[in-house]
Amino acid sequence: MEFSSPLQSATLLKRYKRFLADIELANGEVITIHCANTGAMTGCAEPGDTVWYSTSDNPKRKYPNSWELTQTQAGHFIGINTASANTLAAEAIEQDLLPPLAGFNNIQREVKYGEENSRIDLLLSDERNNLCYVEVKSCTLLQQGQGYFPDTKTVRGQKHIRELMQMVEQGHRAALIFLVQHTGITSVKPAAHLDPKYAELCQQAVAKGVEFYAVSTEISPRGINVMKSLPVITTV
Structure with a gap:
């Protein structure tokens, strides 16, 4: 299963309200992205982990970026989209x-x-x-x-x-x-x-x-x- 568009990386600051996460881009900008995983995500959402996210071209989306992968500080990759x-x-x-x-x-x-x-x-x-x-x-x-x-x-x-x-x-x-x-x-x-x-x-x-x-x-x-x-x- 290939991702439809290239993923971009950022640093996780926090995940909250189940569906949202704040991440910091390489240039220091902080943005909010959508999280499709509504579960506890234990061990998958530690501040400082690397988030890999996709970007939708749908202009109607409030949050165009979606969290797809976590790369932990131990080097493991985790697919967080349960769908x-x-x-x-x-x-x-x-x-x-x-x-x-x-x-x-x-x-x-x-x-x-x-x-x-x-x-x-x-x-x-x-x-x-x-x-x-x-x-x-x-x-x-x-x-x-x-x-x-x-x-x-x-x-x-x-x-x-x-x-x-x-x-x-x-x-x-x-x-x-x-x-x-x-x-x-x-x-x-x-x-x-x-x-x-x-x-x-x-x-x-x-x-x-x-x-x-x-x-x-x-x-x-x-x-x-x-x-x-x-x-x-x-x-x-």
Whole structure:
């Protein structure tokens, strides 16, 4: 996935109101940019980090610049636009980076399903109408050398795990893909220290037959590319 326009860099001053961030350009000018990530962004938004941002030519936008990447002071690149995760996960499936998910010739997005009024990120199907429901989560939290999801309590994420278990009970396949948008993460683990209920549900889901995968990415100001499968550690 290449960025549609060249990214520019600046220094992060602060992120606030979830959608906004102040950055300092090389010439000392301070501007406000839009942040598409509404999550906690733990470890992804430290003052002094390098922000890589895109610029829109839409004259109606109040904030024409959008935060795309963080380059941490440790040298890691992080993709902070969570909207990219589904596209990258679909690319990983199409490129057969996850062999257990090979063989599906059709991918639908944002399909309504389940008893809790959810939308599945990716619905895979084959010529015999076998289905696999795939939920995608953008993983960006690195602590003590371990990648974690989530980076804060997620009631919505808990709901998605329950929905996946219901699909397995109905005779379908169901999977969760942790799309790793952090170049320092080499394995992913449910963050029991931040959301113990989510971690507990993940263990229940494994026992039910829900499949868990993680995919690494190569991240640079040119774009984000899926690379390879990573280990998922579901035990607490």
